[in-house]
Every structure is written in structure tokens, then in C-alpha cells.
Amino acid sequence: MEKEKKVILALWGAKNTGKTTTLRKLALEFLKLLEEKDDIQIAFRYKDKKIVISTAGDDKKVVKESIDLSKLMQADILVTAIRAKESPEESPEEPLKGQLEEYTKDIRWIQRKHATSEQDQANEEQVKELQNKIDSIIGIWEKE
Numbered sequence: 735m736e737k738e739k740k741v742i743l744a745l746w747g748a749k750n751t752g753k754t755t756t757l758r759k760l761a762l763e764f765l766k767l768l769e770e771k772d773d774i775q776i777a778f779r780y781k782d783k784k785i786v787i788s789t790a791g792d793d794k795k796v797v798k799e800s801i802d803l804s805k806l807m808q809a810d811i812l813v814t815a816i817r818a819k820e821s822p823e824e825s826p827e828e829p830l831k832g833q834l835e836e837y838t839k840d841i842r843w844i845q846r847k848h849a850t851s852e853q854d855q856a857n858e859e860q861v862k863e864l865q866n867k868i869d870s871i872i873g874i875w876e877k878e
Contacts, residue, residue: 777809
């Protein structure tokens, strides 16, 4: 049996020398390199909260992976894709909803805006909407 290969690349240096900036730029570069067809799962801190974003969510296995990553990272917020069963107007499948509820009962369902000719604009608008929701949730938590 081949030994599992793992590597840690540890960028080190004195305080305020650009380690975080360099690694942030590296992460963004990797995200730019991904093909549009590729699904990603990424975890990061934002406003002192841990957030996981998973672009895949079509079946139980993929949703479980997203939930498992969220548990591992002790994420405060999971943002994930969930495919409607038949039509864009149909709500998510019950098995996936139940699976998500194993992580938290606080699920905020956001229907994907449908667009064909202005897809990029619709995507940008939805990104802003999602970020505003995340900011709003964090803002409420900070007041509690």
C-alpha cells in the first residue's frame, strides 16, 4: 500500500510583512483558474464568522459533503446550492431539506433568479443579495 502523501506549505515571516495578503491573493488566483463547470467548496472567515460556500448540491452525497465540511470547520454559515426537483419554481426536495436540517433548523431559502440573456448581471445581483443576507445575519448575531 502506498503511503498517503501530505504536504504543508507554511509561509512564514515577521508581523506585517504580507503573509496574509500573499495567501489571500493565492487563494483568489486558484479560484480564478477553476473552470466554470467545476464545483467548489471553500471555507473562510468573514467578520469573525466562519463561512462555507459549496457550489454543488444536487444530491444527498454532495449535500452531506457540504454539511461535513461545515461541521469540521465549525461554520457559522453554510451557503449551498440546492437543485429544485423538476421546475425552477418547485421547492427543494424533502430529503435534501431534511438533511440540511440535521445541521441547523435555521435555513433561509433563497430562490435563484432566472435569467437567460443577462445571465452575468443576474449572477452579480444575486451575489450582492447573498452577501447582504450574510452581513444581515452577522449583524443580528452581533446585537444578541
